[in-house]
Amino acid sequence: MATQQEVQVQQKREVENDRESTVPARRYVPVTDIFETDQALTVVLEMPGIDKGSVDVRVENDILSIEGQVDLSKYRALAPLYIEYNVGNYARSFQLSSKIDQDRITAELKDGVMTVTLPKAEKAKPRRINVS
Amino acid sequence: MSLNLHDPFDALFTLQRALDARRGSEWMGRGTAASGSYPPVNIFQQGDDFIAVLEVPGVGKDNLSIEAKENTIRISGRKAIDYGEDTSVHRRERLSGVFDRTIALPIDINPESVRAEYHDGVLALFIPRAEHEKPRTIKIG
Numbered sequence: 001m002a003t004q005q006e007v008q009v010q011q012k013r014e015v016e017n018d019r020e021s022t023v024p025a026r027r028y029v030p031v032t033d034i035f036e037t038d039q040a041l042t043v044v045l046e047m048p049g050i051d052k053g054s055v056d057v058r059v060e061n062d063i064l065s066i067e068g069q070v071d072l073s074k075y076r077a078l079a080p081l082y083i084e085y086n087v088g089n090y091a092r093s094f095q096l097s098s099k100i101d102q103d104r105i106t107a108e109l110k111d112g113v114m115t116v117t118l119p120k121a122e123k124a125k126p127r128r129i130n131v132s
Numbered sequence: 133m134s135l136n137l138h139d140p141f142d143a144l145f146t147l148q149r150a151l152d153a154r155r156g157s158e159w160m161g162r163g164t165a166a167s168g169s170y171p172p173v174n175i176f177q178q179g180d181d182f183i184a185v186l187e188v189p190g191v192g193k194d195n196l197s198i199e200a201k202e203n204t205i206r207i208s209g210r211k212a213i214d215y216g217e218d219t220s221v222h223r224r225e226r227l228s229g230v231f232d233r234t235i236a237l238p239i240d241i242n243p244e245s246v247r248a249e250y251h252d253g254v255l256a257l258f259i260p261r262a263e264h265e266k267p268r269t270i271k272i273g
């Protein structure tokens with residue numbers, strides 16, 4: 001590509017239909033890409049400011065849920081002057097199909113991007129059939 | 133003047149309200165963005181100095197370039213997304229591409245002492261005020 005397009009700003013979306021919480025703070029939906037290969041389904045979420053210690057990835061009742069908590073201590077001594085984006089925790093969940101082998105799900109987090117790899121169960125992988 | 137985040141139950145709510153109150157504030161004047169709009173920036177004051185916080189998830193230190201002049205900061209780089217061949221994309225929300233944003237500050241800064249830190253997709257710039265912009269206390273004779 002000779003010239004690349006410019007990245008656009010994305011406004012954060014709040015979680016809709018959120019379960020009521022005891023704390024009146026906003027939660028945001030992390031921007032997500034989902035793609036599939038023969039081996040696995042991969043979910044990639046952007047959660048800037050979240051590190052390994054503040055993220056929770058779990059699978060329960062066929063639902064994959066990812067939550068990230070933002071670290072507020074860094075903001076303590078600061079006075080806001082000019083603000084373009086708000087800061088908050090992230091939450092998103094996905095319904096998993098039976099094609100996924102839940103025991104082999106892995107996740108990694110780098111530079112604020114979480115990649116969750118959902119390997120397909122053996123029977124769900126495409127099988128080549130040899131023609132004799 | 134700094135954020136009172138001591139109540140653990142309301143700390144996040146307090147922060148979010150404080151940020152909302154200053155959203156798009158006039159502090160930057162009319163020259164908000166000398167050019168470009170990504171990455172979004174939040175600017176804070178700590179004592180006499182400024183801290184600019186920008187969200188650049190997935191960009192990485194090697195793809196970021198920062199330049200400082202008397203009253204401008206320029207952040208440029210590339211956000212690359214590559215999922216390889218033989219992939220079938222079901223959902224595409226992330227954006228990629230190049231970015232080049234120059235922020236003009238209303239106060240002169242000291243470019244030599246600007247410090248940058250990058251963690252988990254967040255770039256923090258510690259921007260000291262220029263010497264000639266520092267207020268001098270005046271004694272009453």
